[in-house]
Every structure is written in structure tokens, then in C-alpha cells.
Amino acid sequence: MTGRNQTAVTEFLLQGLPIESERKNLFYALFLVMYVTTVLGNLLIIFLIRLDSQLHTPMYLFLSNLSFSDLCFSSVTMPKLLHNMQSQVPSIPYAGCLTQMYFFMLFGDLESFFLVAMAYDRYVAICFPLHYTTIMSPRLCLSLVALSWALTTLDAMLHTLLMARLYMTGRNQTAVTEFLLQGLPIQSEQKSLFYALFLVMYVTTVLGNLLIIFLIRLDSQLHTPMYLFLSNLSFSDLCFSSVTMPKLLHNMQSQVPSIPYAGCLTQMYFFLFFGDLESFLLVAMAYDRYVAICFPLHYTTIMSPRLCLSLVALSWGLTTLHAMLHTLLMARLCFCADNVIPHFFCDMSALLKLSCSDTRVNDLVIFTIGGLIVVIPFLLIILSYARIVSSIFKVPSARGMRKAFSTCGSHLAVVSLFFGAIIALYLCPSADNSTVKEMVMAMMYTVVTPMLNPFIYSLRNRDMKGALGRVFCRKITPFSV
CATH class of the missing domain: 1.20.1070.10 (Rhodopsin 7-helix transmembrane proteins)
Incomplete structure (x- = not known):
């Protein structure tokens, strides 16, 4: 230190x-x-x-x-x-x-x-x-x-x-033994409105992702590679949102929006962990769709249970190491007088600005290892969908193209929102970025994306709707008999 x-x-x-x-x-x-x-x-x-x-x-x-x-x-x-x-x-x-x-x-x-x-x-x-x-x-x-x-x-x-x-x-x-989270720049007369809005968004995120997890668990027809990745993504979204949102909601009603030093590092660790996990799982899902569309006859052979479990285990392992690395590097820094974080959670870049230690090692790790963790998954996802589009054009079908572009377009919109905000904040920071602008971009990938994923990946999906009907009928039938 x-x-x-x-x-x-x-x-x-x-x-x-x-x-x-x-x-x-x-x-x-x-x-x-x-x-x-x-x-x-x-x-x-x-x-x-x-x-x-x-x-x-x-x-x-x-x-x-x-x-x-x-x-x-x-x-x-x-x-x-x-x-x-x-x-x-x-x-x-x-x-x-x-x-x-x-x-x-x-x-x-x-x-x-x-x-x-x-x-x-x-x-x-x-x-x-x-x-x-x-x-x-x-x-x-x-x-x-x-x-x-x-x-x-x-x-x-x-x-x-x-x-x-x-x-x-x-x-x-x-x-410093604790930090003060400045929170969102909301006027006092609008605080209750925004509190209700964020509460509804968080509850929607929790219920939507829990519904996906339970449907996949209860319906045997959804025990496929795609839904294995999706259940892990839903769990990751649920936890990713829960790392920041409950504290944000609590601080909006608190007179002293503080967080202990150890609690701040813990929040940062799990924020990085579930954020990285989501990016890896999005890559696995994109690869699964690529194999399903481009190599349908070899799908079951390529996407074997062993490969799927290995991809999930690798995702959890790499994210654990990456989050631990940044947390340990942050723990060695000293925080002296200023303890006000101009954010609604313990953001890594905001903490580095508060430190009175030399942060060059931290900055280097963010741009090198952090860049690899973010940029490579994003490029792999784009490449997978580019190959999917190329494959669809080779065998033109109006219905198939419409369905594929509808699916790929919505998926890419969420992927671009998630990765675009992260890359703009951490890998390509601009001197013109104000604190408000940075917090808005952070809200996009910490709050909006986890809420949209259940709708984009599942609730618009015919298989998930069918599973919902089968599970619901199975629960209602014993009572009707």
C-alpha cells in the first residue's frame, strides 16, 4: 500500500x-x-x-x-x-x-x-x-x-x-473506513417518482429472470444447451442487478447513503464477477445459435453436454479470477481524505479517482486484461451473428429470413447496449464525459439490460411460452380433477 x-x-x-x-x-x-x-x-x-x-x-x-x-x-x-x-x-x-x-x-x-x-x-x-x-x-x-x-x-x-x-x-x-455514495442527481421533489420507477424495474428483473430459471428447471423439453446457457444468464442477470439496485433503493430513502470499505470492495467484486459472467454467457449463447443455424445436422454432436458444461464452468472460473484480480489490486490502494464516490455504486473507475496512491498498475490491468475480457467476447458475438446472417442469405426463405433477422436484431440490440456502455465507460473514457453521463451509461448495462434480457431471449420465445403453458396446466389439473 x-x-x-x-x-x-x-x-x-x-x-x-x-x-x-x-x-x-x-x-x-x-x-x-x-x-x-x-x-x-x-x-x-x-x-x-x-x-x-x-x-x-x-x-x-x-x-x-x-x-x-x-x-x-x-x-x-x-x-x-x-x-x-x-x-x-x-x-x-x-x-x-x-x-x-x-x-x-x-x-x-x-x-x-x-x-x-x-x-x-x-x-x-x-x-x-x-x-x-x-x-x-x-x-x-x-x-x-x-x-x-x-x-x-x-x-x-x-x-x-x-x-x-x-x-x-x-x-x-x-x-477511510467508509464511503459516501453520491447517488443519482435527482431533485428532491422527483425522488419518490424515480424510487417507484427503479423499484418496478428491479422487481420486473427479479421476477422475469426467476420465471425463466424455474421454467427451464421444471420443463424437461427445455433441457437443451441453449436453455442451459439461458438459465445461467438469467441467474447472472438476477445477481448482477441485485448487486447495485437494493443499495441504490436503500440510499434513496436514507439520510446518510454510506457503505463500509469492506462492503464497497465486496460490491465491486460481485459487480465485476456477474458483469463478466454475463459477457461470457452471451458468447456461449451466440455460438450455440451459430451452430444450430449453420450446422443443424451436427448440432447435437458439436454442442455435447460435456462442451456445454465446460463452457459454463470456464465462464465461472475466468470471471472469478478476473474479479479477484481487480479486487486485490484495489485493496492495496490507500484512500485518505475524500470518501465521496460520485456514483450510485462502488464503481472501479470512481474509486481509482479517489485513491491517493499510484494507480498506474490498476489502469494498466483495466486496459489490458479488462479489454480482453470485454472486447474479445463482443467481437466473437458479432462474428457469430455475421456468420448466421451469411448462412441465411445462402438459402433464402422469406419466413426464415424474417424470423432470423427479428431474433438476431433484438439480440444484437441488447448486446450492443451492454457492451457499448462498458467499452465507452472503461476502455474509451472521454474527458468530456460528465458524472451524470457516466451514471446514465452505467444504468443502461446495470439496470436496463438485465430487465430486457428476459423479454428478448425468452418471453418472446415460442418454446418458453409453451413451457409456461405446460407448467401452468400441470399445476392446475390436480385441482380441477
Whole structure:
């Protein structure tokens, strides 16, 4: 941390193991062999389970995840230990220490959850063998894996943010402990009107996305790749809107619209997480439509369950890492006197302007990694729809072209609204942008887009309407009989 307190710690020294100098090489070789054995053994298990279809069972699904967790858990500490045993100065930077702590807790907790899942799997297999396939369904197994990852991510993130906060307040007693969110520039006599408007938009977003999730879950005809991505997108939209809207609504009725430092970093983390997740899922959905229209005969082969689950898992994994990177970089900055954020949420660019530290590293990461996370998905979506349009023109059909352009046009409108606002705000900021203009653009992708997605992707969709009718009739029929 830099800024007002020049005596702050920027790195730590790891004391290491109490090994005598003449035995250091022996222990180094021993630990190296143990680490290589761990890596090769767990990689062997992962590849065997992946390559052998007879091992595609619940037990080995949990085992492959456990092996991956073991591999990463060991890699969090062992390479640094081996390096420091050969180093004259066994140091680790402050940000590196927080990062190591985060992943140590993540994979340590993850291993405990997977061991519980494996124990439950063996319990069902031995005590209820005839009902094993019914109880340990693919849906339950994937839910257990997803729940394990989600809970461990939250736990590791919580402890990391709390540790970062100790560093801020422990060394600098004048550090900012909370921020004031300036909010939207709304006149007092219009505040109730806008409050009602935003409340209706948020409730619409929540109900619309929940409806999609429940319909896809309850109707077996919607258990397809497209609706797998759509259910994840709806969950992402629901959470993305919930990161900012409840706090905005609360602050509009509050006399002191404050947010704690740790709460601000937490909001920023989940804002980045679900925002990035939405962009990746939009890419997956565009690719799914591209394959369905351009390669209809090979659709089931290309969009296999394994590929679909891999795309979803990759999306969640990359967004977790990207959001964590920006949060840790933000946690190392110092905030001194000014604590008023000219925004309605803890926006990353607004926080950087308030910092009294050197933010060049943060700016560089935003323009490089952030650019890749935003620009590449946007270009891939545009490319997918361009190929779709090209394919439609090759086989002209008035009805097919009208339907395809109607679908692609509405999809591209939402995609352009979402990505256009993000690119304009973070990657191509203009000196002419006023605070009001930036907040309006932020409202477009944080509030408007999550509300429109249920209408664009689902409620105008014939399959979703049919599923709504089937689910509704199924619920009404028992009462009518």
C-alpha cells in the first residue's frame, strides 16, 4: 500500500522451515519429489476419468474435482516454498500474500466439500444401491459441485477482504473506513417518482429472470444447451442487478447513503464477477445459435453436454479470477481524505479517482486484461451473428429470413447496449464525459439490460411460452380433477 503512509509494509518475509543449512538440499529434493508426485498423480486421475467413458459416474466426477483441488492446493504453497529454499531473500509481495491466502482457503475449503460429497455418494451406493441412480442424478451431482465452488469462493473472498481491511486500518489510523455514495442527481421533489420507477424495474428483473430459471428447471423439453446457457444468464442477470439496485433503493430513502470499505470492495467484486459472467454467457449463447443455424445436422454432436458444461464452468472460473484480480489490486490502494464516490455504486473507475496512491498498475490491468475480457467476447458475438446472417442469405426463405433477422436484431440490440456502455465507460473514457453521463451509461448495462434480457431471449420465445403453458396446466389439473 502506498500513499499517505510511507511506512506501510509492501512485502513479507517468509521464515520457512527450520532446516539446518547442510540438510537443505536433501529436504529440497524430498519436497520436489513429493510435489512432482502430487502433480503427476492427480493429472493422471483427471485425464483417465476424462478419457474413459466407464468412469463418467458420480463418484469419479467428485474424484476428478478432488484431484484438481489437490493439484491446485499443493501448487499454492509448494512452488513458493521450493523457490524460497534456494533464495537468499525469501520474500513475498503484499498482493501476492493476499492472493496466496485466497487460493489456499479456496482449494482447502473445496477439498473438504468434495470429501463430504464423496462420502455421501458412498453412503447412497452402499445403503440404497437400488435407488443409487435415482438419488445421485446428474443434476444433483452438478449442483453439489457448483455449490461447493460457490461457497468456498465466498468464504475465501470474505477472509481476504477482511485481511486487506486490517492492513488498511492497522497501519494508517486516518484511512477511510467508509464511503459516501453520491447517488443519482435527482431533485428532491422527483425522488419518490424515480424510487417507484427503479423499484418496478428491479422487481420486473427479479421476477422475469426467476420465471425463466424455474421454467427451464421444471420443463424437461427445455433441457437443451441453449436453455442451459439461458438459465445461467438469467441467474447472472438476477445477481448482477441485485448487486447495485437494493443499495441504490436503500440510499434513496436514507439520510446518510454510506457503505463500509469492506462492503464497497465486496460490491465491486460481485459487480465485476456477474458483469463478466454475463459477457461470457452471451458468447456461449451466440455460438450455440451459430451452430444450430449453420450446422443443424451436427448440432447435437458439436454442442455435447460435456462442451456445454465446460463452457459454463470456464465462464465461472475466468470471471472469478478476473474479479479477484481487480479486487486485490484495489485493496492495496490507500484512500485518505475524500470518501465521496460520485456514483450510485462502488464503481472501479470512481474509486481509482479517489485513491491517493499510484494507480498506474490498476489502469494498466483495466486496459489490458479488462479489454480482453470485454472486447474479445463482443467481437466473437458479432462474428457469430455475421456468420448466421451469411448462412441465411445462402438459402433464402422469406419466413426464415424474417424470423432470423427479428431474433438476431433484438439480440444484437441488447448486446450492443451492454457492451457499448462498458467499452465507452472503461476502455474509451472521454474527458468530456460528465458524472451524470457516466451514471446514465452505467444504468443502461446495470439496470436496463438485465430487465430486457428476459423479454428478448425468452418471453418472446415460442418454446418458453409453451413451457409456461405446460407448467401452468400441470399445476392446475390436480385441482380441477
